[in-house]
Amino acid sequence: MGRHFLQIPGPTNVPDRVLRAIAQPTIDHRGPAFARLATELLERLKDVFQTRHHVIVYPSSGTGAWEAALVNTLSPGDRVLAFETGHFSTLWCDMATRLGLVVDLVPGDWRHGADPDAIADLLTAGHAAVMVVHNETSTGVRSRIPEIRAAIDRTGHPALLLVDTISSLGSMVYRHDEWGVDVTVGCSQKGLMLPPGIGFNAVSPKALAHRGRLPRSYWDWEPIIAANRQGFFPYTPPTNLLYGLRAALDLLAEEGLAAVFARHDRHAEATRRAVRAWGLEVLCADEREHSSSLTAVLMPDGHDADEVRRLILERYDMSLGTGLGRLAGRVFRIGHLGHFNDLMLAGTLSGVEMGLSGAGVPIKDGGVRAALAYLEEAG
Amino acid sequence: MGRHFLQIPGPTNVPDRVLRAIAQPTIDHRGPAFARLATELLERLKDVFQTRHHVIVYPSSGTGAWEAALVNTLSPGDRVLAFETGHFSTLWCDMATRLGLVVDLVPGDWRHGADPDAIADLLTAGHAAVMVVHNETSTGVRSRIPEIRAAIDRTGHPALLLVDTISSLGSMVYRHDEWGVDVTVGCSQKGLMLPPGIGFNAVSPKALAHRGRLPRSYWDWEPIIAANRQGFFPYTPPTNLLYGLRAALDLLAEEGLAAVFARHDRHAEATRRAVRAWGLEVLCADEREHSSSLTAVLMPDGHDADEVRRLILERYDMSLGTGLGRLAGRVFRIGHLGHFNDLMLAGTLSGVEMGLSGAGVPIKDGGVRAALAYLEEAG
């Protein structure tokens, strides 16, 4: 009884308004009402990505949008430079390899973002693109995209910059145009507060001009952009999720993107204060790189994060994120993004506090209290 | 952004399942599908009231069900004995007076329930009925119905016992038959977790036999009971709320009524521990009479409860109950009933703690912490 607390770093708690919106009857995707809807959404999405250029909408998961970014811009055998910032950066590289690209993966400790200072040394003539995950969903570490772009620019290298913003879009500051990103990869079920089922590519003019030769059809930007001019799609679009997208964009606009980002920053800081008050360690090791949409918490040795998660799910009906890949069992992740507010955070941290205690993890008192104190002070 | 915390003592947070249920298309209220629905609901409602007899369903608020209890059983000029346990007991008496009854109202301090020991002295031959509010929504005080019944029985008096269970039904132990209640008054928007719009009367055979002469038509039990035999109603029933009622009864049955009551007891105790840890006083003055569905909190002198409520609504998007009648400004009420769980309570108490502090009310640290400690220990 009572509401489930869905505090994984996505899918996030979907607002009632969005759920009701997606329950509207499906309409003719070739008719005038649909064209008006699509035209409005394609325009309004630009604001979320902070771009004046085109945003592509796919019926897909975020991984589909990863694939789209690669097959539209690259050719078989192309070399790409990538950074091992965590599980998802690794998966994206695996995908690139499977699609026939050659990946130079800069190793990492999963506690830091991509290193801008390493770019000059690593980027060579053979690289066609640089792939970076803006906000590593597996670690809660943010990479500093503007500094990476600046580092690439200092080398004078023409490499495309491909950025995954899956768990930061709509939650953390992101500026596709200003930051010089060529392809931004996003999806629906995180900061946009929608159910899963839509993938996005924001595309720079340079990326559009630079078409690769990897085989593509479903993901091909060109027929989509052509059809979008009339408000249509070359495939049957996910109409009901688009209804939800309209509602979600309304919600973001009503709060204001700047206020949305400030809210996420504040909740993230409150969460970190709770973690530290418990005497636990936040996974992210660089103060400049904390994620504002999720926090990964390191377990003391000898304690299994998944035991804590299981207890919290059973006893307090809250879902937390598991440790992925090499972090399995060693961290749990708290999602504090999307449709979220102070009292939901208070409930979330209370559940974590009781869960840690109930699972016998040695923590100090005062985590929730530290968070509440910060929320009050930074009201 | 994020969910509103509706922590007034009703209407309560309506579960998603109930909201979706009431969004089903309305059907013919004279057709076979409706008859099956009504027959099922009328049978299942008996469990909620713990009666083998009939439960009447009105398209009305709870006050409508109050009126129904009176006009079905009493005659113009009848005397009734009532207890001033708070604002709602007073309103019910006002209604009785307006309908032409004579009310003997036993004064009270709004911090105690109806006094069973007073019955023998107060009940006289002229009394046709005793009116008691089981759980005073304005004060969070529970009257001890079985003891009141026993006291009446000891006098050998034939008075009907009319009980308002508006904010306890489905949240606190209640036994219409076993406790010897003649008419129980309930409604949809509290422990039943529905939107407002349905009133209930559970009716004993004695009450049915004892028809008064107050004029009545809409509220008249007889044509309703007659029509109910075929699964119909003599008026157009509130079909969509009945869909919701089915979903709500499913939810209660899945958890089990005993578990539902234990959950409310536990949350009420956790709330009282928080209040005491803050150094504040619970309005209810008798340990035997604490409500499990709501807690009224007394403000320290010089502090306005409505200021605190306003701040909490603006800053933390939570609605709390106001002080009613003579308690205006002096108490606020926390509803912890219905579709509710540990983390929602933690969020609720966190909001109260931050709100009291933010409004400059002098409280001690540790309210939320005391509540969490109890929740864990009484898990």
Place this chain on the structure above:
Amino acid sequence: MGRHFLQIPGPTNVPDRVLRAIAQPTIDHRGPAFARLATELLERLKDVFQTRHHVIVYPSSGTGAWEAALVNTLSPGDRVLAFETGHFSTLWCDMATRLGLVVDLVPGDWRHGADPDAIADLLTAGHAAVMVVHNETSTGVRSRIPEIRAAIDRTGHPALLLVDTISSLGSMVYRHDEWGVDVTVGCSQKGLMLPPGIGFNAVSPKALAHRGRLPRSYWDWEPIIAANRQGFFPYTPPTNLLYGLRAALDLLAEEGLAAVFARHDRHAEATRRAVRAWGLEVLCADEREHSSSLTAVLMPDGHDADEVRRLILERYDMSLGTGLGRLAGRVFRIGHLGHFNDLMLAGTLSGVEMGLSGAGVPIKDGGVRAALAYLEEAG
């Protein structure tokens, strides 16, 4: 499979937008958001009733609003003049009798409306009010309210005029102020396209001034009007149905009331043309008095209307209205009101045509065709 056709004369097919609206989370009925909602609705309702005065909103069925009209204006033993136009006019009179009024019921044949020409002869000094059903839901006959008002006025009699507009409100022209009605009785589940659960009284200043002495509390206009000034109610209002009311008022405003009425007129005429083409008789016997929201169809002798209805429900998943009271088995009623359009009417009449034929009722060919021809011509 496929949608049910709910073609009884109410409850009517509820629009998806209204169903989604009522699925919004319930809010605090004493908070500022609710006050804004209620204030808006109370103002906008005036347009539907065509009044500048107050509209009262009850959590009740339409029969509740009947009772409210009586107990607010009349005193025990008052005489009222009423017209037997069908089943519901009779039920309203039964109610008046049970509430202690004396009803002079002008007999009728259930095929005509109230006769304005009879007023002068019938209305005597002893009458406190005239009760008329504007649109008899049991017969599809409309009474000519302005002519009745004019007839009363010609006598110079101060009688109040109480009018039931349950199945015409929002479907047929109705003007509370201009027609000089004192109390108009309405409800939610017909032309307003809502689920059942709200009753209305529109109240003239004269009615407000003329308070009767029947006992009343729940239905009492005065505390409601007083509380409404702040956007509140003296009882817990049916919040979720009010959400639906807002959506329904939006729908009516988007189409425009004049267009709404014209649509109903056109569908009613198309229906009558189908009935005549089948060689059957419309129950309403006066061309000036056809209802635009429903049509009652007389069965040829020897054929049972309920057999036809049962076959149509089973075979074509459509609900039609039964014959009520003395018309049982002799008529069926087609509701063509509310959320309805040309193709729904075509489906409805097709179902009736197939059902009559399937039940062995001798009909001529061409009913649906006649309706379609009219729809096209009167497009």
Place this chain on the structure above:
Amino acid sequence: MGRHFLQIPGPTNVPDRVLRAIAQPTIDHRGPAFARLATELLERLKDVFQTRHHVIVYPSSGTGAWEAALVNTLSPGDRVLAFETGHFSTLWCDMATRLGLVVDLVPGDWRHGADPDAIADLLTAGHAAVMVVHNETSTGVRSRIPEIRAAIDRTGHPALLLVDTISSLGSMVYRHDEWGVDVTVGCSQKGLMLPPGIGFNAVSPKALAHRGRLPRSYWDWEPIIAANRQGFFPYTPPTNLLYGLRAALDLLAEEGLAAVFARHDRHAEATRRAVRAWGLEVLCADEREHSSSLTAVLMPDGHDADEVRRLILERYDMSLGTGLGRLAGRVFRIGHLGHFNDLMLAGTLSGVEMGLSGAGVPIKDGGVRAALAYLEEAG
């Protein structure tokens, strides 16, 4: 006002139950509740495809599932044999070409299905697969898959058989295993009555064993099948559409697949009778090959189908399918599939009849009447 008639051949009218189902809160796609949901759905989907083997679920449109069928089974430069049965068969071939395959397209007149008798002559050693569209959504022509399979088998050729069942799945008899299909391509928004957003591949053991070398990642069956064993997916699945899928499978199971198919056959025949009664021509030229889910209607010379569609949309709020590709302006398509019943069909055909007439297309009387007569007779 009134419901829109969505009579394109997909997306189809989504049942209320499905719309409410997709409005359920999104849950953790890595948690136990999700695993139970996915495991149930993956098992129940087999029945829809009539296979004992695996059904793959993609967050995608139907075109995505086309791409998946190709990239999983074929290698760059592979030759495939395909039949030009209409617009969608051509688009699928275009996709194959863009992905690097060589397509031998057997020309067709868009009025016949794929010719089984041609197989023996056309299929050569170099062909890796045969691509056929079961039910051409652009023409309403059904290809005879079992005869095509038999023709392939007679040649002893090992070619894979890839079949698009996008607009027939859940509406017309289809048997993946029994008919010897290797990959069946389906999607959510037609006979399955869901909004768009899910693509399907049903996969034979032979297809699974025969992995091609086209680059693939998102569409790759292997990691999906591996993750599905635990009830999970290697990407974030479209949870809310899966809720809808469960509701849709319930609806199909409640009616029974055989009854579902019979209903579609009956509605298709009624539609053809209406078309012939109007004196118009059904596009499908072979009696053995009529689609049961849609009917394409040829316009008389000098009349533009899109003018008729526009008039019908504006005047009667019904969407019909446009003529695609070379049929633009020459046909319109009536979708009569999915959540549909006799009265919806009657409304649909009434709208077409009035629309044709209103647009000045010379038609004979009696189309709707012929359809109703057949519906009654074949009740």
